[in-house]
Amino acid sequence: MKKRIAILPGDGIGPEVCDAATKVLTEISRLYKHEFEFTYGDLGGVAIDSSGTPLPEETLSICKQSDAVLLGAVGGPKWDTLPGDKRPEKGLLGLRKELDLFANLRPVTIYDALAEASPLKDEIIQGVDLVIVRELTGGLYFGEPRERRGVGEEEVAVDTLVYSRKEIERIVRKGFEFAEVRGGALTSVDKANVLESSRLWREVVEEVAKEFPEISYSHMLVDNAAMQLIRNPKQFDVIVTENMFGDILSDEASMITGSLGMLPSASLSQDGPGLFEPIHGSAPDIAGKGIANPLATLSSVVMMLTYAFQMTDEAQALSEAINDVLENGYRTADLTQDEKTALSTVEMTEKVIDALTKKVVIS
Numbered sequence: 001m002k003k004r005i006a007i008l009p010g011d012g013i014g015p016e017v018c019d020a021a022t023k024v025l026t027e028i029s030r031l032y033k034h035e036f037e038f039t040y041g042d043l044g045g046v047a048i049d050s051s052g053t054p055l056p057e058e059t060l061s062i063c064k065q066s067d068a069v070l071l072g073a074v075g076g077p078k079w080d081t082l083p084g085d086k087r088p089e090k091g092l093l094g095l096r097k098e099l100d101l102f103a104n105l106r107p108v109t110i111y112d113a114l115a116e117a118s119p120l121k122d123e124i125i126q127g128v129d130l131v132i133v134r135e136l137t138g139g140l141y142f143g144e145p146r147e148r149r150g151v152g153e154e155e156v157a158v159d160t161l162v163y164s165r166k167e168i169e170r171i172v173r174k175g176f177e178f179a180e181v182r183g184g185a186l187t188s189v190d191k192a193n194v195l196e197s198s199r200l201w202r203e204v205v206e207e208v209a210k211e212f213p214e215i216s217y218s219h220m221l222v223d224n225a226a227m228q229l230i231r232n233p234k235q236f237d238v239i240v241t242e243n244m245f246g247d248i249l250s251d252e253a254s255m256i257t258g259s260l261g262m263l264p265s266a267s268l269s270q271d272g273p274g275l276f277e278p279i280h281g282s283a284p285d286i287a288g289k290g291i292a293n294p295l296a297t298l299s300s301v302v303m304m305l306t307y308a309f310q311m312t313d314e315a316q317a318l319s320e321a322i323n324d325v326l327e328n329g330y331r332t333a334d335l336t337q338d339e340k341t342a343l344s345t346v347e348m349t350e351k352v353i354d355a356l357t358k359k360v361v362i363s
């Protein structure tokens with residue numbers, strides 16, 4: 001059956017890594033005889049430039065009519081001085097809200113071949129396999145009021161951190177469900193020693209835990225969690241946390257794998273189309289140079305195949321192809337000190353496609 005995929009390349013390296021993804025999806029459609037239909041939409045800075053708004057109606061409607069959405073990244077210096085509600089990032093936040101993508105999964109998987117790319121010691125990172133389940137449509141990112149008022153020394157800026165019981169319940173339940181599927185444990189991360197919203201969060205975790213008597217769980221304060229992720233990341237299996245803490249902890253966790261260019265994500269709603277994107281941004285410092293690591297985006301395609309299309313064989317083959325390429329020593333610039341041997345985005349993508357094709361044709 002035909003699968004409709006909305007492609008939102010966005011800004012900076014977004015188009016470069018999205019190209020990698022569409023090439024790989026095209027190869028998968030050839031190998032497995034699927035039909036993937038790509039419809040492109042503008043989001044972020046490119047959308048501001050083309051239509052004056054970071055999330056045009058047309059883009060939203062393309063996404064709503066799709067079976068899955070693939071996103072590159074949004075933002076960049078060109079739009080940094082725009083007011084908050086006109087910035088590229090507002091387009092992404094609006095899309096997450098409109099599609100009700102409350103559950104953001106950010107898996108942290110270690111590739112043995114990349115051990116030396118991580119700044120952490122081998123014995124600390126070997127065997128790490130964790131997933132951050134980040135609440136994505138609430139908290140500080142969306143709370144009202146959000147405003148600036150007053151002038152001079154009296155000027156104040158307000159952001160509001162608000163969570164309803166219902167919002168917490170649904171993400172915490174997702175966290176427990178993932179822990180159940182993985183046969184693991186749940187760590188709920190909060191700041192309950194200071195924040196009222198975190199105290200409600202903790203209460204809700206205690207209540208939802210009763211539905212999962214066989215899952216062991218614990219609470220951890222976010223500052224300690226940030227430290228523990230570096231000290232002993234193996235202690236974690238599923239981490240469930242609110243929007244902003246999840247944003248920060250996931251960039252931190254990416255260094256366990258060696259590069260921000262490695263971490264994928266899936267943002268899911270209750271029943272609508274999911275959105276799949278690397279966790280990294282538009283990387284203005286390397287945009288246009290053709291050197292971005294496409295693997296976070298290709299691993300996001302693995303998550304799309306798994307969660308949106310239930311194509312488990314295809315997902316496994318692509319995931320193994322990524323592993324094979326790394327085992328064979330291929331690296332983009334972010335993963336090696338040796339500039340001379342570093343592959344471009346296009347070359348790395350070709351290596352993955354070769355490995356995938358060989359794997360599928362032989363099996």
Ligand SMILES: NC(=O)c1ccc[n+]([C@@H]2O[C@H](COP(=O)([O-])OP(=O)(O)OC[C@H]3O[C@@H](n4cnc5c(N)ncnc54)[C@H](O)[C@@H]3O)[C@@H](O)[C@H]2O)c1
Pocket residue numbers: 013072073074075076077089092260261262277278279280281282283284285286291292293294296334
């Ligand atoms: N989901 C998104 O669209 C998203 C996520 C994060 C940041 N942003 C936006 O991106 C812009 C730049 O933000 P930033 O510089 O703080 O974060 P960033 O993630 O874009 O880059 C941080 C560093 O990591 C490197 N990097 C990131 N992705 C890489 C890849 N695939 N391959 C190799 N190196 C990679 C960059 O070169 C840079 O040195 C900002 O406008 C920000 O708002 C967007």
Ligand SMILES: CC(C)[C@H](C(=O)O)[C@@H](O)C(=O)O
Pocket residue numbers: 075089092093247279
């Ligand atoms: C660009 C920004 C709005 C976004 C976030 O903070 O959620 C990004 O950092 C991410 O991690 O996806």
Ligand SMILES: [Mg+2]
Pocket residue numbers: 247248251279
């Ligand atoms: Mg982030």
